[in-house]
Amino acid sequence: MLQVNNLHVHLDTPDGTVKAVDGVTFSIEAGETVGIVGESGSGKSVLAHSLMKLNPEPPAAYPEGDVYFNDRSVLKMNKKELRKLRGSDIAMIFQDPMSSLNPVFKIGKQLIEAIQAHRKRPKKEAREKAIELLRDVGIPDPEARIESYPHQFSGGMRQRVLIAMALASEPKLLIADEPTTALDVTIQAQVLELLKGIQKRYGAAIMIITHDLGVVAHLADRILVMYAGRLVESGSAEDIFYRTAMPYTWSLLRSIPSVGGGERLVPIDGQPPSLIDPPAGCSFEPRCPFATEACRHVDPDLKERGSGHEAACLLSFSEFESLKEGVVSS
Numbered sequence: 001m002l003q004v005n006n007l008h009v010h011l012d013t014p015d016g017t018v019k020a021v022d023g024v025t026f027s028i029e030a031g032e033t034v035g036i037v038g039e040s041g042s043g044k045s046v047l048a049h050s051l052m053k054l055n056p057e058p059p060a061a062y063p064e065g066d067v068y069f070n071d072r073s074v075l076k077m078n079k080k081e082l083r084k085l086r087g088s089d090i091a092m093i094f095q096d097p098m099s100s101l102n103p104v105f106k107i108g109k110q111l112i113e114a115i116q117a118h119r120k121r122p123k124k125e126a127r128e129k130a131i132e133l134l135r136d137v138g139i140p141d142p143e144a145r146i147e148s149y150p151h152q153f154s155g156g157m158r159q160r161v162l163i164a165m166a167l168a169s170e171p172k173l174l175i176a177d178e179p180t181t182a183l184d185v186t187i188q189a190q191v192l193e194l195l196k197g198i199q200k201r202y203g204a205a206i207m208i209i210t211h212d213l214g215v216v217a218h219l220a221d222r223i224l225v226m227y228a229g230r231l232v233e234s235g236s237a238e239d240i241f242y243r244t245a246m247p248y249t250w251s252l253l254r255s256i257p258s259v260g261g262g263e264r265l266v267p268i269d270g271q272p273p274s275l276i277d278p279p280a281g282c283s284f285e286p287r288c289p290f291a292t293e294a295c296r297h298v299d300p301d302l303k304e305r306g307s308g309h310e311a312a313c314l315l316s317f318s319e320f321e322s323l324k325e326g327v328v329s330s
């Protein structure tokens, strides 16, 4: 359904060109859940916005590659085609619920407008649909809550309203950009549970973006790990968690409390590289505990490590396995 081919996204800044997305290729099938994971600044949001051509141009430019939705180039779409894509094919839940809801209008009015923008129907019918959506996302007493303003909802409830807004257009792909970051852990779990339910009922594909691998562990059919604008590992949740084949993924796993399960947490040393002037070899080399001289010169491509499992690392799977064991037993 969605195909991203060797996508490059550049952002023009006074300091130079930021290569926010640097040759990314992947696809999403109908009904699938794909998780995109990486530290802050790795290019996840810029990538997500590219799928709907939402990055403002300038500063953004797409020098190479393309995005296809049902075999049609998104980057070549005109305004009218983009409106249709954004209004009924792909919907996005943004990072900050408050910034995407208008504080001066009631939730119901905003929801009804979103419903009618997608498909013309009588006000009364749209209102009923709005109530149904609020009920579907777990808002108690939706008939009354439809008259509330955004500030009268808690953070978790606002996030649910945003999901309802995104569903108003009956999208085939729902992109959730760090939908739970601002929420406490219990609420996060509820929102994720809700996304899972939505997928069953609405049959939409979901792309969930997070800096926390724990968030997508139980949710995603497939996980893509992003570092410095590139994909460095992709595979099933089992591949990523139990057959980790790239030192960055491994470091990420070790830095997460919910996954480490009793082991001590090890933060990743150092900072991600500059996306303006990235290092010559592997972009993780300066922070990698297993880097060799070769890693400073060779930037590895994604290579297959098993069925549906790819990683970008000069180390072979078995070399990395024994290096990992050395660290864990020492």
Ligand SMILES: Nc1ncnc2c1ncn2[C@@H]1O[C@H](COP(=O)(O)OP(=O)(O)O)[C@@H](O)[C@H]1O
Residues within 6 Å of the ligand: 011, 012, 013, 018, 020, 038, 039, 040, 041, 042, 043, 044, 045, 046, 047, 059, 275
């Ligand atoms: N409008 C912009 N202008 C310049 N640089 C930007 C802009 N938006 C994002 N960036 C830069 O692009 C890189 C990727 O950002 P982003 O996609 O937001 O990362 P993530 O979502 O993974 O945290 C970062 O280095 C960020 O500073």
Ligand SMILES: [Mg+2]
Residues within 6 Å of the ligand: 044, 045, 046, 177, 178
């Ligand atoms: Mg982001």
